[in-house]
Amino acid sequence: MTDSLEKEKLFDEKGLRLDGRRVDELRPLKLEIGTLSRADGSAYIEHGRNKILAAVYGPRELHPRHRAIADRALLRVTYRMGTFSVGERKRPAPSRREHEISMVIRQALEPMLFLEMYPRAAIDVFIQVVEADGGSRCASTTVASIALANAGIPMRSIVTGVAVGKADGQLVVDLSDLEDKIGDADVPVAMAYGRNEYTLLQMDGKLSKEELAKALEMVEGAIETIYEKQQQVLREGFIQIREEISESEEPSSDEGDVPDTEIDETDMESADGD
Amino acid sequence: MTTLVKPQDLVVPGQLLAKGDYRCGDGTYKEQQEIFASVVGIAKVKGNLIFVVALQGRYNPKPRDIVIGTIIEITMNGWLVDINSAYPAMLTVMHALSRRDASRANDDLQRWYDVGDTVIAEIVAADRTRDPLLTTRGRGLGKCRGGVLIEITPTRVPRLIGRKGSMISMLKSELNCEIVVGQNGIIWLKGDPDHVVIAIEAIRQIEREAHTSGLTDRVREVIIMKLSDKRR
Numbered sequence: 001m002t003d004s005l006e007k008e009k010l011f012d013e014k015g016l017r018l019d020g021r022r023v024d025e026l027r028p029l030k031l032e033i034g035t036l037s038r039a040d041g042s043a044y045i046e047h048g049r050n051k052i053l054a055a056v057y058g059p060r061e062l063h064p065r066h067r068a069i070a071d072r073a074l075l076r077v078t079y080r081m082g083t084f085s086v087g088e089r090k091r092p093a094p095s096r097r098e099h100e101i102s103m104v105i106r107q108a109l110e111p112m113l114f115l116e117m118y119p120r121a122a123i124d125v126f127i128q129v130v131e132a133d134g135g136s137r138c139a140s141t142t143v144a145s146i147a148l149a150n151a152g153i154p155m156r157s158i159v160t161g162v163a164v165g166k167a168d169g170q171l172v173v174d175l176s177d178l179e180d181k182i183g184d185a186d187v188p189v190a191m192a193y194g195r196n197e198y199t200l201l202q203m204d205g206k207l208s209k210e211e212l213a214k215a216l217e218m219v220e221g222a223i224e225t226i227y228e229k230q231q232q233v234l235r236e237g238f239i240q241i242r243e244e245i246s247e248s249e250e251p252s253s254d255e256g257d258v259p260d261t262e263i264d265e266t267d268m269e270s271a272d273g274d
Numbered sequence: 275m276t277t278l279v280k281p282q283d284l285v286v287p288g289q290l291l292a293k294g295d296y297r298c299g300d301g302t303y304k305e306q307q308e309i310f311a312s313v314v315g316i317a318k319v320k321g322n323l324i325f326v327v328a329l330q331g332r333y334n335p336k337p338r339d340i341v342i343g344t345i346i347e348i349t350m351n352g353w354l355v356d357i358n359s360a361y362p363a364m365l366t367v368m369h370a371l372s373r374r375d376a377s378r379a380n381d382d383l384q385r386w387y388d389v390g391d392t393v394i395a396e397i398v399a400a401d402r403t404r405d406p407l408l409t410t411r412g413r414g415l416g417k418c419r420g421g422v423l424i425e426i427t428p429t430r431v432p433r434l435i436g437r438k439g440s441m442i443s444m445l446k447s448e449l450n451c452e453i454v455v456g457q458n459g460i461i462w463l464k465g466d467p468d469h470v471v472i473a474i475e476a477i478r479q480i481e482r483e484a485h486t487s488g489l490t491d492r493v494r495e496v497i498i499m500k501l502s503d504k505r506r
Contacts, residue, residue, distance in 0.1 A: 040332060059332060059360035073360075114303070114312060119402050121360035149287050152331020152429065154312040156303065157288030194288045234286045234314050238329060238485050245486045 010168035010179055017179070023172045026162070026222050027133075031143070031233040033150045041151025043233075045143035048176060049133035052140055054147035055126045062122035073118035077106035079140055081129040101137045102127075108141045108161065108190040108200035114154040123153060134180035135163040141190045141200065146230050157192035158234075159199055160227045164189060164219040166207060171215050173222045187212070189219050193227040277319055284485070285311040285326055292324050299325025315429075316485055329485060333359045333428035333458035335400035340415075342423070342456035343408070345391045348383050355393065358428070358458040361405045369398060369409035392418040394454055394462065414454070421452070421464030424474055428459035430484040434477060441480065441490050448497050449473050472500045 010018060021027070027048030036042035039055035062068045079102040083090050105127065115123070125147065127140045138161030145159040165175045167183030180186050185205030191198045207215060275294030279285060289311045291302060298304045301313045302324055311317065315326040335341070335357065343355035343363060352366035367376050371386060387393060393408075394415050400406035410416050426434065434455055435442045446453055451465030451473050461477060463470050476493050483489055 041330065061360065061362060118360050149314055150330060152313055152328050154301070154303075155287045156310070156312065158286065192288065194290070231286045231289075235284045238284055241483055242486050245483060245488075245492070 008182060010183065011170065017167075017172065017176075019176060021174075023170055024218050024221060026174045026225060027176065029226065029229060031146065031229055033146055033233055034237065039147075039151075041147045041149070041153070043143045043147040043150055045139050047133070047135070047139040047142070048174070049131055050129070050136050050139045051131040052136065052143050053128045053130060054140070054143045055128075056123065056144075056147045056151040056153070057126075058123040058151070059118035059121035059153070060124070062120060067122075068120040071119050072115040073121045073123050075106055075110050075113065075115060075123050075125070077102045077109065077125045077127065077144065079105055079127045079129070079137070081132055081136075085129045085132045101140070104137060104200060104202070105141050105144060109144060109148065109159055111197075111199055112145075112156045112159055112192050113148065114156070117154055123148075123151075132177075134175045134177040134186075135161075135188065138162050138188050138190060138200075142226060142230065146234060149234055157195050157197075158227065158230050159190050160193055160223045160230060161188065161190035161200060162219060162222045162226060163187060164215045164222075165205065166211065166215075171211060171218060173218050185211075187215055187219075189216065189223070191223055193220075193223050275322075277324070279317040279319075281317065281319055283317045284315075285317045286314050287312050291317055291326075292319075295322065297323045299323050301326030301328050328429045330427060331429050333357070335359050335361065335363065335397050335406040336457070337397050337400055339397045339457040340394065340454070341397060341408070341458040342392060342394050342418070342454065342460035342462055343458070345387050345389050345393065348387075348389060353383065353387050355395065355408060357395075357406070357408075357456075358425070358460060359406070363395075363397070363406040363408045365393070365395060365408040365410065369407065369411060372411070387417060392423060392462070394418060394456070418454075418462050421462050422470060422474075424461050424463070424477065426459045426461065426477060426481045428457065430481045431455060431457055431459055433484040433489065434461075434480050436490060441493070444490060444494055445473055445476060445497075448494065448501070449476075468504055472497060472504075475500070 030046040032044040035044040036055050041056035043054050045052050059073050062074055079098055081090050083092050125144050127144055129136055141159055141161035163175050164173050165183055165186040167179040175186055185207045187203045190200035277292045279291050291311055292309045296309050298309045301315050302309050303312050309324050311326045313326055313328040315328040318325050341357045343357040345353050346356045347354035355363045355365050357363045393410055395408040395410045398407040398409050449469040451463055451469050454462045463473055476497055
């Protein structure tokens with residue numbers, strides 16, 4: 001970075017950030033599932049100016065065969081940025097950075113998946129960055145995790161990612177692109193919130209031990225917010241259909257008296273389809 | 275022992291379902307006396323068993339399931355069949371043909387099933403160390419001739435069949451169609467084209483509304499309405 005940039009102010013007189021956020025405030029967040037019809041599971045996220053699509057295929061037959069693992073599925077994550085996703089055109093060839101982020105996201109998701117349920121198979125996750133802003137690896141982890149849930153792949157917990165860092169001498173949550181680039185430190189974090197387990201923790205820049213501890217404390221609130229939203233979006237579509245139906249139905253046949261009979265039809269031992 | 279969900283609750287992976295001495299069924303896992311959901315689905319409690327009926331996910335082969343598959347390859351001693359699961363299935367000559375046919379089938383397997391053919395088959399064996407094995411010897415099994423195929427999310431198949439086949443037999447009798455439902459989410463239909471269209475629409479509705487109650491009656495009403503529209 002040039003000297004002129006480094007001196008740039010990242011806070012206004014009121015102590016708010018350039019985009020008007022408080023230090024612990026998230027950028028606007030939008031989540032969606034089932035965006036792609038041909039994928040086994042898919043999701044879309046808009047986090048700040050990040051626009052990212054995730055598609056999950058599998059568990060499916062693994063090619064090339066020699067990469068198969070005898071006792072669990074192979075998780076493959078591909079993070080790709082569109083040539084148009086950043087200011088200066090990104091060269092289309094996969095870059096070192098994309099490879100690294102693919103690996104980092106895979107490692108953030110892997111410990112939460114029950115891969116041992118699908119030995120020798122492959123689960124492919126494709127992450128396409130349509131527009132990039134700061135914290136795209138975190139947003140990608142967030143969206144990939146709900147795409148996996150949308151594909152019905154069994155997991156211990158959803159994974160949520162968000163960055164924390166230091167800009168202009170202050171600790172801030174969810175760094176924007178500029179704060180990331182000219183700030184003092186960037187710490188991407190991903191965790192399985194309900195289990196209180198971290199699956200990703202990187203640090204670019206310098207933070208003291210105390211600052212890091214404080215930063216991780218600050219980030220939890222943000223993670224909780226996103227985690228709630230992830231859970232909500234996974235339920236939303238189904239609840240909506242349920243409501244539509246209970247609305248269209250006369251109040252006499254309300255759902256209260258039927259509950260347990262219905263889905264018990266899933267006891268299907270005797271029900272073969274002929 | 276406490277349950278933290280109501281029956282019929284929509285749950286998401288990682289959600290705590292119950293604490294205490296429960297047994298955990300499909301779609302759940304247990305850690306230190308706590309039971310969590312591992313998939314998106316509907317929570318169920320039956321005695322001390324807790325399980326989650328998944329709403330999404332691929333087909334997992336189980337012995338004795340009826341599936342519909344496509345022949346993808348002819349091998350030395352049989353066929354490879356795509357059954358819409360994580361693993362391709364094997365259909366061996368021994369399990370496909372009668373003993374008399376099998377003895378003279380040695381080189382000309384295409385005569386029975388060619389690549390691209392659709393077969394209705396039953397799963398003989400499926401463990402996770404080997405690819406699943408199929409058989410086409412049995413009543414109602416074998417090659418599909420004519421008709422149309424559609425695909426639904428495999429997790430909604432039990433709903434389409436209904437308790438003791440109530441839903442599917444309703445469809446068949448109202449519409450006078452042949453319908454075979456594969457547990458892998460592939461469905462084969464044959465009959466009057468107009469009726470087949472109505473059947474497909476009904477199946478789509480069942481798939482969409484699989485997690486709601488009173489479905490059979492709702493679907494029947496729609497079908498009867500559509501049939502009377504056609505007659506006019």
